[in-house]
Amino acid sequence: MKSALRKLTSVAVAVLMTALLVPAAALAQSVPATTPHSDNAKITIQNAAKGETYSVYKLFDAQVAKNSEETSDSIVYTGTVPTELSAYFAEDDNGYITAKEKPLSPAAITAITNYVKAKGELAVSATSDGTALEFTNLQYGYYVVTTTQGTAISVDSTNPDVTIYDKNGKAPGKPVKKVDDADVYIGQTVTYTVSFSTSNYEGEGATAKKITSYTIEDTLPTFLSNVIVKSILVDNDGDTTTTTNDQTTLTVTQFDDEKKIVIPWTNTTTGESLYKNGATVVITYEATVTDTAAIAGTGNTNTVTLTWAKDDNTTGGGGTNYSDEETIKTYAIALKKVDDAGKSLTGATFELPFYVKKATDANGAYIYAFETLPEGSNTEDYTNSITTPDTGEITIKGLQSGAEVSITETAAPNGYNRLTSPVKVTPSKLTETQTNFTTYLNENGEITNQETTKVVTYQNNNIAADVVVVVNKAGSTLPSTGGIGTTIFYVGGGILIVGALAAFIIKRRSKKHTA
Numbered sequence: 001m002k003s004a005l006r007k008l009t010s011v012a013v014a015v016l017m018t019a020l021l022v023p024a025a026a027l028a029q030s031v032p033a034t035t036p037h038s039d040n041a042k043i044t045i046q047n048a049a050k051g052e053t054y055s056v057y058k059l060f061d062a063q064v065a066k067n068s069e070e071t072s073d074s075i076v077y078t079g080t081v082p083t084e085l086s087a088y089f090a091e092d093d094n095g096y097i098t099a100k101e102k103p104l105s106p107a108a109i110t111a112i113t114n115y116v117k118a119k120g121e122l123a124v125s126a127t128s129d130g131t132a133l134e135f136t137n138l139q140y141g142y143y144v145v146t147t148t149q150g151t152a153i154s155v156d157s158t159n160p161d162v163t164i165y166d167k168n169g170k171a172p173g174k175p176v177k178k179v180d181d182a183d184v185y186i187g188q189t190v191t192y193t194v195s196f197s198t199s200n201y202e203g204e205g206a207t208a209k210k211i212t213s214y215t216i217e218d219t220l221p222t223f224l225s226n227v228i229v230k231s232i233l234v235d236n237d238g239d240t241t242t243t244t245n246d247q248t249t250l251t252v253t254q255f256d257d258e259k260k261i262v263i264p265w266t267n268t269t270t271g272e273s274l275y276k277n278g279a280t281v282v283i284t285y286e287a288t289v290t291d292t293a294a295i296a297g298t299g300n301t302n303t304v305t306l307t308w309a310k311d312d313n314t315t316g317g318g319g320t321n322y323s324d325e326e327t328i329k330t331y332a333i334a335l336k337k338v339d340d341a342g343k344s345l346t347g348a349t350f351e352l353p354f355y356v357k358k359a360t361d362a363n364g365a366y367i368y369a370f371e372t373l374p375e376g377s378n379t380e381d382y383t384n385s386i387t388t389p390d391t392g393e394i395t396i397k398g399l400q401s402g403a404e405v406s407i408t409e410t411a412a413p414n415g416y417n418r419l420t421s422p423v424k425v426t427p428s429k430l431t432e433t434q435t436n437f438t439t440y441l442n443e444n445g446e447i448t449n450q451e452t453t454k455v456v457t458y459q460n461n462n463i464a465a466d467v468v469v470v471v472n473k474a475g476s477t478l479p480s481t482g483g484i485g486t487t488i489f490y491v492g493g494g495i496l497i498v499g500a501l502a503a504f505i506i507k508r509r510s511k512k513h514t515a
Contacts, residue, residue, distance in 0.1 A: 050130030051276030186398025340445020344392030
């Protein structure tokens with residue numbers, strides 16, 4: 001009988017205890033039971049999670065026979081098997097209790113946990129400070145330890161000392177990256193947030209290692225500048241929205257030269273975890289979109305990766321399993337100035353509703369700068385007035401999609417009429433990375449869907465843009481045929497001249513005859 005009960009103990013301990021552990025810490029948190037008795041058993045919980053509440057319930061009494069060295073030699077369990085647990089434990093005629101399952105099934109574990117939480121005899125309870133947790137002055141017995149994270153650990157505490165290991169819930173979670181605005185303009189300040197759930201340990205059983213720090217690394221490509229970390233927050237219960245009185249705001253640390261932020265997770269002196277197991281970390285940082293941002297296409301992606309250091313000087317995390325990314329996109333517009341035959345026109349000047357850099361990029365595109373010129377800006381560097389070159393093309397990049405742009409012609413090319421109303425174009429979301437645009441003009445110089453001999457093209461191998469064709473027609477001339485026009489004046493003048501000449505000749509001849 002005693003042999004069978006020993007097996008019950010070992011099986012229960014092996015199955016119901018879950019493991020995730022580091023070697024015993026130098027410091028320990030000692031919590032004595034308060035019920036008076038003559039026994040002095042102890043349960044030690046290694047890997048106890050900071051902020052986690054552990055409750056110790058006695059399920060059955062124990063009778064222990066000790067040898068001369070005062071260690072447990074034999075043990076039997078006594079008591080009454082609750083009805084709720086009769087499918088898993090049996091009581092013989094002598095009142096000794098044995099297990100019906102070896103090992104105990106998950107259903108048995110669940111039933112035992114539910115029973116002790118509802119009707120069990122609570123021996124002692126304590127919230128961990130992150131060091132090893134010792135429950136002392138316990139009676140000998142068969143115990144179940146539960147945690148606020150739902151872990152159930154059944155132990156034999158009558159050895160007389162037993163050490164168990166808490167798995168501390170889930171492993172660290174994959175980081176989640178978000179941006180406040182994915183449709184951007186060049187020069188815009190965007191805000192990124194990176195959040196991830198934590199664990200105080202990594203590993204299984206006695207080989208588990210304590211996590212000493214977490215590191216976030218962002219690729220921070222050149223399309224981002226002026227990166228500033230605004231806040232680093234640890235939310236101890238993992239609920240970052242409804243509960244805020246459990247949040248710790250850390251001293252802000254900027255990305256280092258390796259584009260990393262390191263967050264210490266243990267006390268360097270004592271080795272204890274600084275924050276509750278399962279806490280959520282939220283990092284918020286801002287960055288400015290630069291003019292190196294890709295236009296349209298697949299956009300501009302930066303990736304964040306989570307790793308962590310352990311107390312054995314190894315690292316965990318990294319790779320795609322612990323990475324996330326966010327993409328921002330910006331767009332362009334293009335204007336093509338032609339005459340009614342489709343020929344490119346130079347010298348047309350347009351006023352923009354915003355400012356651009358005067359210097360164009362390598363593709364000849366103007367770069368969006370400001371909606372209004374900031375006070376103190378050097379006007380030699382920016383303009384809101386652009387004149388078409390020989391190609392008749394104006395390209396502007398770095399605009400958000402969806403906002404209509406109204407462009408006003410302030411001066412037409414010599415010999416052509418100025419437009420009487422603004423040109424309107426709306427940047428749209430494009431998945432291309434280049435532009436090959438073709439349209440046609442009819443006999444009146446108007447844009448048509450039909451193919452004609454008047455072909456207008458715009459091609460840019462490096463920028464995808466919405467294109468609008470603007471047609472200028474030649475200025476009006478006074479008619480030379482039909483109607484009156486200037487012809488009547490030429491004819492009338494000729495008649496007068498001929499008449500005067502005839503009168504002069506007649507007059508001279510008359511004088512000669514008289515003489």
